[in-house]
Amino acid sequence: xxxRVRTFVIEGVQPRPVFVEVDVRSGLPxxxxxxxxxxxxxxxRERVRAALLNSDFEFPLRRITANLAPAHLRKVGAGFDxxxxxxxxxxxxxxxxEALDRWAVFGELSLAxxxxxxxxxxxxxxxxxxxxxxxxxxxxxxxxxAALVGGVVVAGMEHLREVRDVLAGxxxxxxxxxxxxxxxxxxxxDLADVxxxxxxxxxxxxxAAGGHNILLEGPPGTGKTMLxxxxxxxxxxxxxxxxxxxxxxxxxxxxxxxxxxxxxxPFRAPHHTISASGMIGGGAGPAPGExxxxxxxxxxxxxxxxxxxxALEALRQPLEDGVxxxxxxxRAAHFPTAFQLVGATNPxxxxxxxxxxxCSCAEPDLARHRRxxxxxxxxxxxLLVNVARPAVATISGPSATxxxxxxxxxxxxxxxxxxxxxGTGVGCNARLTPALVRRHARLDARGQHRIERAYDxxxxxxxxxxxxxRVARTAADMAGRDRxxxxxxxxxxxxxxxxxxxxxxx
Numbered sequence: 342x343x344x345r346v347r348t349f350v351i352e353g354v355q356p357r358p359v360f361v362e363v364d365v366r367s368g369l370p371x372x373x374x375x376x377x378x379x380x381x382x383x384x385x386r387e388r389v390r391a392a393l394l395n396s397d398f399e400f401p402l403r404r405i406t407a408n409l410a411p412a413h414l415r416k417v418g419a420g421f422d423x424x425x426x427x428x429x430x431x432x433x434x435x436x437x438x439e440a441l442d443r444w445a446v447f448g449e450l451s452l453a454x455x456x457x458x459x460x461x462x463x464x465x466x467x468x469x470x471x472x473x474x475x476x477x478x479x480x481x482x483x484x485x486x487a488a489l490v491g492g493v494v495v496a497g498m499e500h501l502r503e504v505r506d507v508l509a510g511x512x513x514x515x516x517x518x519x520x521x522x523x524x525x526x527x528x529x530x531d532l533a534d535v536x537x538x539x540x541x542x543x544x545x546x547x548x549a550a551g552g553h554n555i556l557l558e559g560p561p562g563t564g565k566t567m568l569x570x571x572x573x574x575x576x577x578x579x580x581x582x583x584x585x586x587x588x589x590x591x592x593x594x595x596x597x598x599x600x601x602x603x604x605x606x607p608f609r610a611p612h613h614t615i616s617a618s619g620m621i622g623g624g625a626g627p628a629p630g631e632x633x634x635x636x637x638x639x640x641x642x643x644x645x646x647x648x649x650x651x652a653l654e655a656l657r658q659p660l661e662d663g664v665x666x667x668x669x670x671x672r673a674a675h676f677p678t679a680f681q682l683v684g685a686t687n688p689x690x691x692x693x694x695x696x697x698x699x700c701s702c703a704e705p706d707l708a709r710h711r712r713x714x715x716x717x718x719x720x721x722x723x724l725l726v727n728v729a730r731p732a733v734a735t736i737s738g739p740s741a742t743x744x745x746x747x748x749x750x751x752x753x754x755x756x757x758x759x760x761x762x763x764g765t766g767v768g769c770n771a772r773l774t775p776a777l778v779r780r781h782a783r784l785d786a787r788g789q790h791r792i793e794r795a796y797d798x799x800x801x802x803x804x805x806x807x808x809x810x811r812v813a814r815t816a817a818d819m820a821g822r823d824r825x826x827x828x829x830x831x832x833x834x835x836x837x838x839x840x841x842x843x844x845x846x847x
Contacts, residue, residue: 344431345441346431360410388452425448446477448479462480476496503654536740541728542747554682558688560687565685584603587638592635608640615649635678637679665802686714708750725838778814782825787827788830816832
């Protein structure tokens with residue numbers, strides 16, 4: 342007999358439909374899996390055999406051939422266990438093959454027939470909805486996650502016997518556990534903890550309002566890391582669509598909690614020993630890297646100058662395009678990387694450059710340290726902020742602001758951007774295309790002269806001009822203005838120079 346079961350494989354972070362075709366006929370007992378299956382999928386033969394026998398089903402002692410179609414698509418992971426088991430049951434006459442026509446199945450099996458959760462359930466549920474299937478069978482531990490998608494009946498099961506009974510119609514699908522709509526928790530970090538860095542806090546608010554990349558540079562202990570870790574506390578919340586996208590990515594990577602919608606913007610802070618593959622993704626799969634796990638959130642690189650050159654240079658294209666393509670075995674996987682980069686670094690090896698005459702580094706040491714961050718990478722950073730040592734009086738004084746107050750101004754600026762950019766597919770000023778910049782960031786004669794002078798002095802590249810205009814547009818939004826003024830351009834230029842560079846805003 343022949344049976345066909347629908348399931349899905351995750352390619353990058355997107356679901357791809359797969360048909361598990363099972364044929365059982367007379368011949369020497371054998372169980373063969375074909376269709377570009379990796380070792381993990383081929384091992385499913387032993388799990389399926391034990392799960393069927395321990396669930397009081399018959400395992401046919403005949404020739405079993407399972408084809409995973411389409412054959413050109415690489416099949417990885419343990420999520421094919423349940424589809425193979427259901428296919429064997431249907432092809433051996435223990436389940437009506439027509440019962441599988443409207444359902445997709447996805448999950449790992451234990452040797453006792455219990456269903457275990459696996460990665461990417463939310464993406465699989467999205468694939469089932471796109472395929473217009475009636476329902477999806479998943480492990481009960483992941484049913485709540487799959488139900489976030491909507492538009493498809495989710496049947497959360499705990500054992501293979503339940504799967505057979507529900508698909509055969511002898512029992513109704515079990516009810517889902519209570520839904521948790523959000524996993525967001527209030528941030529424990531607040532700008533009220535920051536003292537003596539008013540200029541840096543304003544720059545951080547500007548970065549949050551427009552989604553701009555920012556570099557915090559200064560001596561040790563001045564609050565660079567403290568500022569960076571408080572950026573999520575002033576960012577706008579995720580929309581429902583964004584939350585689903587973030588949850589799908591984290592589910593594929595195996596870092597999402599079971600069930601519930603991830604409503605907090607991601608904040609990823611990898612150690613500086615990370616490789617280029619770990620930063621942007623890779624491996625045999627390939628799997629998403631830190632840049633993708635920070636999608637729609639913040640990627641914080643503390644001690645930026647200590648990261649390896651290949652790891653940092655790998656970020657150049659993702660920063661520009663918002664997506665990275667990994668090619669493995671003549672297959673391309675696309676990973677979204679629309680993150681906000683925050684870097685923190687010391688100005689020199691000893692960290693005291695620019696602090697009176699306390700720097701003990703020789704000129705070759707300073708030159709070597711500056712070369713750690715390439716010009717093309719720094720050119721992709723919108724805001725370059727010098728975090729100086731605060732005066733002792735400001736350290737013990739009251740805080741200048743709180744996260745709640747800054748968040749209110751940031752949300753107002755974001756609302757202005759959303760209204761202005763409605764229908765363009767762009768959500769914030771940091772993603773403005775050149776055409777949108779020309780339309781929404783027009784300068785008066787004085788502002789245009791200031792930009793041209795900065796370019797003529799060699800302090801700006803053509804890309805730098807575009808990024809200055811984006812920041813100027815955000816500065817105008819923070820001030821509640823429809824037009825970009827010369828003062829907004831001055832603010833943007835003043836925040837686009839490292840402390841040892843020649844001034845651009847003159």
